Amino acid sequence: xxxxxxxxxxxxxxxxxxxxxxxxxNALPGQNASIRFTPLxxxxxxxxxxxxxxxxxxxxxxxxxxxxxxxxxxLDKWGNTFGIIRKIPTYASGxxxxxxxxxxPIPAGTVVQSASGLQFATTASYVIGAGSVVANxxxxxxGVDYNYSAGTSLSLVSSLSGINTAVTVISTFGGTSAxxxxxxxxxxxxxxxxxxxxGNKTDYIQWALSQPGVTRAWSYPLEGGAGTVTVRxxxxxxxSNGIPVSGDVTSMQTYLNTVKPITxxxxxxxxxxxxxxxxxxxxxxxxxxxxxxxxAEITEMLxxxxxxxxxxxxxxxxxAISLATGTDYHRVTSPSADVTxxxxxxxxxxxxxxx
Numbered sequence: 145x146x147x148x149x150x151x152x153x154x155x156x157x158x159x160x161x162x163x164x165x166x167x168x169x170n171a172l173p174g175q176n177a178s179i180r181f182t183p184l185x186x187x188x189x190x191x192x193x194x195x196x197x198x199x200x201x202x203x204x205x206x207x208x209x210x211x212x213x214x215x216x217x218x219l220d221k222w223g224n225t226f227g228i229i230r231k232i233p234t235y236a237s238g239x240x241x242x243x244x245x246x247x248x249p250i251p252a253g254t255v256v257q258s259a260s261g262l263q264f265a266t267t268a269s270y271v272i273g274a275g276s277v278v279a280n281x282x283x284x285x286x287g288v289d290y291n292y293s294a295g296t297s298l299s300l301v302s303s304l305s306g307i308n309t310a311v312t313v314i315s316t317f318g319g320t321s322a323x324x325x326x327x328x329x330x331x332x333x334x335x336x337x338x339x340x341x342x343g344n345k346t347d348y349i350q351w352a353l354s355q356p357g358v359t360r361a362w363s364y365p366l367e368g369g370a371g372t373v374t375v376r377x378x379x380x381x382x383x384s385n386g387i388p389v390s391g392d393v394t395s396m397q398t399y400l401n402t403v404k405p406i407t408x409x410x411x412x413x414x415x416x417x418x419x420x421x422x423x424x425x426x427x428x429x430x431x432x433x434x435x436x437x438x439x440a441e442i443t444e445m446l447x448x449x450x451x452x453x454x455x456x457x458x459x460x461x462x463x464a465i466s467l468a469t470g471t472d473y474h475r476v477t478s479p480s481a482d483v484t485x486x487x488x489x490x491x492x493x494x495x496x497x498x499x
Contacts, residue, residue, distance in 0.1 A: 154203055157196045164192050211332055215325050223332045230328050234356045236283040236290035236319030238391065240264070240298060241312045243276040248306030250279060256298040256311045262290055263301065264316065272306065283319055288357070288382045290319035291389075317391040320357035320382055327359065343405035348375050351403050352412075355396060357382040362452055367487070372409045375400060376452050376488065385492040386447075388414045415452045418485060419494030422461060423478035427498055429470065435498060437468035443493055450491045455484045 155163075165188055168177040177184040207213035211222045220230055242250055250270040257263040264281040271277065283290035292298075296313040303309065331353050338346040345363045352361035352375050361377040368374060377396060378386035388396070396412040404410045422442070427434065445464040449456060458481055465474050477499065485491060 154199050157192065160195050160199075161188075161192050164188050164195070211329065211336070219325055219328060219332070223328060226332060226335045228328075228332050228335050228354070231320070231323035231354070231356050233286035233322045234318055234320045235286050236264075236292075236316045237267075238281060238292075238316030238318075239278050239314040240281050240316075241276055241278055241314060242270065242272065243308045243310070244272045244304075245306035246272055246274060248272040248304070250277070250304060250307060254304065255284070255301040256281065257301055258292070258296070258298055260289075264290070264298070278314065281316065283316070286319060286321075288319050288321055290316060291382060292316045315389060315391065317389045318356070318395070320379070343373075343408055345373075348373055348400070348404075348410070351375075351400060352377045352396065355399055357388075357392070358396075359386070360447070360451075368409070368411060371407060372411065373404070374411045374413055376413050376415045376490075378415060378490070380447055385417050387417050387490075387492070390414075413488065415490035416488050417492040418489045420446070420456060420483060420491040421478070421494040421497070422476065423497040423499055424465065425475045425477045425499040426473060427465075427471070428473040430498065431470070434468060434470040435496075437470055438465045438474075439493070439496060441465065441468045442496070446491055446493060452490045453485055453487045454490075455482050456491050457482050 165177050168184060168188055169175060172184070175184060176182075177188045179185055207215070208218040211219070214222060223230060240256065248271070250266060250272070252266055252269045254266045255263050256265075263284045265284055267280045267282050270279045292313045292315070294313060294315055298311040298313060300307065300309050300311065331350070334346070334350060334353070338350070340350075341347055345365055348363035349361045352358055352363075355377075357379040358377045359380040361375060364374040364376070366372060375396070377388060379388050379392065380386040383389070393412050393414050397410075400410045400412055424438070427438070441464040442461065445460055446456070449460055458476065458479060461476050461479075462474075465471060465476070478497075483491065
């Protein structure tokens, strides 16, 4: 249980126990409710548990009264008050290539699946042309796992006459996970602290963040000239490096065109990833667990600090590794200075060399 709110400290269960036993003993002179397995002690223990639970429930209620602490449906109510709707998980879609004998039909709803069993269905019927045909497919379930890169192999679930079993992905994208409380809370806070201004810099960031899978966004007024705004965004939970694919950019462009001021020219763009390679010397203890902890901390640092055209301070890299659980000592020998990126470039974790 938390420590309570300013002006009141929630008692621990030991403190409640002491109070209840003391009150019973004072009310019944000559009795001792502390003796185990007696009727008075049994009643005391039941009362102690109930009181402790009530304190916990009251503290839960107190947390729901403000956007900084509330959770689940109560956070949804706060968001809805400001017109900020929690992002739900979405289905991936895209294109694949079927091959086989010319004129062989592929019915709508034909199911293909990955090696891990994730399934897609064709959204229309197709006919093999000169040995192959490109077909649109949609995932049969939501989530980021359905986003596949070009060349990924799928296979028919049920054989079709004249159609080869192997199917090749051109691209599938757009599958996202549900927005967490922390991600949703951050958008609500941004909206509260930055009321809509009809198309200022922060408005574009809020619009971009409202789209499925988008975790970070930046706007750059006048980057393309007078009357223009460039919006860059990343999808950290959707892709390993967070960089959106062309289909995501197209979807973002379409959405921004519907909300932007009529006089503005908005350009949606994916940042250009640039690998940040790091050499760490003398890591101690030099174990796989500590290395993995360091990688996780560096990755989180890049999410917090990295932005298009920004700078990654050398001290941030040192600090990230120092924060890794188990780390006692290390030296960062490369890079040897702060790393600055040009317009549109964003750092992504490259190769870490453990020297």
